[in-house]
Amino acid sequence: MTAALTLDYKVESFALAKPFRISGHVFTDSPVVVVTVSDGIHEGRGEAAGVYYLNDDVAAMTVAIDGVRDAVAGGMTRDALQRLLPAGGARNAIDCALWELEARQSGTPVHALAGLPEPRPLRTTFTLGADDPDVMAAGARDYAQARALKLKLTGDLDMDIARVDAVRAARPDCWIGVDANQGFAIGDLDALITALAAADVKLLEQPLARGREADLDGYQSPIPIAADESVLTLADVDGLAGRFDVVNIKLDKCGGLTEGLAMARRARELGLGVMVGNMVSSSLAMAPAFIVGQLCDIVDLDGPIFLAADRTPAIEYRRGDAWCGEAIWGRG
Structure with missing residues (x-):
């Protein structure tokens, strides 16, 4: 160009x-x-x-x-x-x-420019903000179409366990992951993970603060641990091996689709699981992340559901899946 x-x-x-x-x-x-x-x-x-x-x-x-x-x-x-x-x-x-x-x-469609096959709909998580356990359980039931849920935790161990248990009781059918947003210390993990495993939680995202990655050296978890704040760019990916199991790619963190695709491909080479996430924003931001999602095991592209009003046209959520057509972003 x-x-x-x-x-x-x-x-x-x-x-x-x-x-x-x-x-x-x-x-x-x-x-x-x-x-x-x-x-x-x-x-x-x-x-x-x-x-x-x-x-x-x-x-x-x-x-x-x-x-x-x-x-x-x-x-x-x-x-x-x-x-x-x-x-x-x-x-x-x-x-x-x-x-x-x-x-x-x-x-040429963006997926073809990126060397990817025709996009497919992606099963996305629907996120529940941290709240009282009964409020989160009600929210989980309100997400009637969801087949995957992500729960935000706060680092209050007893309350967080109560939140997880309440949502699991409300939605025994769903895949559940939790996002600790750096809220815990290494000494808390055994108790937290024991409770998460009992509730059949499938993913623990960013339990420790950015900068405390070495605390996970040698730590054995029955639940995959994902890096979010601990991995910003491609330069961080190689250092995850042996500490984390999954890399969460966000385009605002890494600086765009170009680096997001490179991160996903490098994570695959290292045997890491790949996740795509988002900041709370509109469908225009979801569409490039949807391209990265084609390379991912776990997809969290629910940002627009938190908005009072999204853009038009908008991402479509169908039976728990996300779909971004080219009318939103791309060739048009």
Whole structure:
């Protein structure tokens, strides 16, 4: 891609239908940056919410985007972008915009540009924010179509176990994973994992704080442990082996579809399981992650369900599966 381009962006905010609680945070809205890159005939778009625990917010993203505007205008490629900007929301938004632009210029679907077969619907988890056990159980029943649930925990061991047990009692039919969001210490894991195993929980995501990865050296868990905050980019993936079983890829963390695909492929080479996740954002952000999801064992692409209103057209949830068509993002 060598033609001169223009880059524009806008800041939007999506209200959440209700507050969403995880360990250490309560969210009431989702501010995002939407980048548009155009060659004067075709345009590509990318949406990013940033990474809240890295202070990668709208202000930081817009500064970073402004800093590469001239480089993009000169026809910057995705490979050049990888070298020019660090991982994070700004690079994610631009990278995804460049993918869509190429798909529209060439008339080739993004999955084909990425060397992937025709996409298939993906079984997605539906997430329950941390709340009283009976509230979470009611939420699990309300997700009538769900075949997979992800529960947010807070690090309060007794309460978290009660949450898991209540949801399992409400939905004995579902695959269940839990996301600890860095809420525990290594000394808590035996008790937590014993309770999770008794409730037939299939995944424990990020139990320890980022920076405490070495605490898992030699730890044997009957439940696969996924790295989320502990793995941001491709450079982190090799260090997961022997500590984690699954890598959770999020495009806002790693800086776009280009690196997300590389992470998924490298994780496979290392024998790690692969998961794709999302920040709470609209269907425009889900669509590139849906491409990564084609390489994944576990898919968590439910961000738009937390919004009071999504974009149109929107991701479709059918009988527990997610489907992103090209009308949302891609060739159009």
